[in-house]
Amino acid sequence: MKVTVVGAGNVGATCADVLAYREIANEVVLVDIKEGFAEGKALDIWQKSPINLYDTRTVGVTNDYSRTADSDVVVITSGLPRKPGMSRDDLISTNAGIVKSVTENVVKHSPNAIIIVVSNPLDVMTYQAHLTSKLPRTKVMGMAGILDTARYRAFLAEALNVSPKDIQAVLMGGHGDTMVPLPRYTTVGGIPVTELIEEDKLNAIIERTKTGGGELVKLMGTSAWYAPGSAAAQMVEAIVRDQRRVFPVCVKLEGEYGIDGVYLGVPVILGKNGIEKVIELQLNDEEKQLLEESRGHVKEVMDALDKMSANA
């Protein structure tokens, strides 16, 4: 299995490292626009192989997509991260151009690849990759839900003083402050979370999760990479090993949840064909309302992208 990661910055290099040390792919090709940057990161990861004991080959290239040819999966992390005071949507004009040109190069050399977008604003950059690649929705998706859910699970594990491994949860909606946590679908070792934690504490954790990305931007001056890179690698693993994992993933909805043509995070089954199935939960009225607000926000930014493209 061959995996390409475009963007050898914080998230891309972390993703490549996880793919390598967990031997998720035989070969990982890192691509960056900065001369020598991907080559250096790939060499560093390869030089770690005798220490951490893995066989995955990592190769870096500066904008040379011929080396990425026939990749099975491509992860797109190229683009600016936000700085304190910015929203993810503020990145749209710069990152849309980057994601567009990267996707053109990717599909030219790997027409059968499954594409996982990470660049922000996530839902709309996934839409951009879909517009450019013209691939079916099963093969163009975005990473956000695994990350958002991981934050929620980590906060809950801390509050309950239990292992994060025992917390199962799902979040839906856009990757932003309008994301929709679903406490009804959160369990701790099979026990509904609502039986283990007071409502006000749970609500505080939900609010912290919604702004979890911003919390890290404030602390570090740039956005997170360990959890995002690992989350993208987990999606790659589900695809290349045909694991049929159930994850929240950003996908184009085609009628599910009464929504058509908008990219939003929903639970899916992820396997060798990409999105094997979109799972439709029976939401209650409050959850439906929150999802509708999230849909409205993402659609506004999708429309802004369409306007930008028409004026380009």
Ligand SMILES: NC(=O)C1=CN([C@@H]2O[C@H](COP(=O)(O)OP(=O)(O)OC[C@H]3O[C@@H](n4cnc5c(N)ncnc54)[C@H](O)[C@@H]3O)[C@@H](O)[C@H]2O)C=CC1
């Ligand atoms: N979906 C999610 O949950 C998350 C998304 N992100 C997003 O991922 C993106 C990357 O974040 P970081 O890795 O922290 O940024 P970074 O600045 O460390 O790395 C980005 C890399 O992209 C490269 N790049 C820019 N234009 C390129 C092009 N045309 N072709 C190839 N490479 C190009 C840059 O040279 C840089 O090395 C940002 O847009 C960030 O907002 C970050 C964390 C989580």
Ligand SMILES: O=C([O-])CC(=O)C(=O)O
């Ligand atoms: O917050 C950001 O800008 C990066 C991101 O999407 C996240 O860490 O959730």
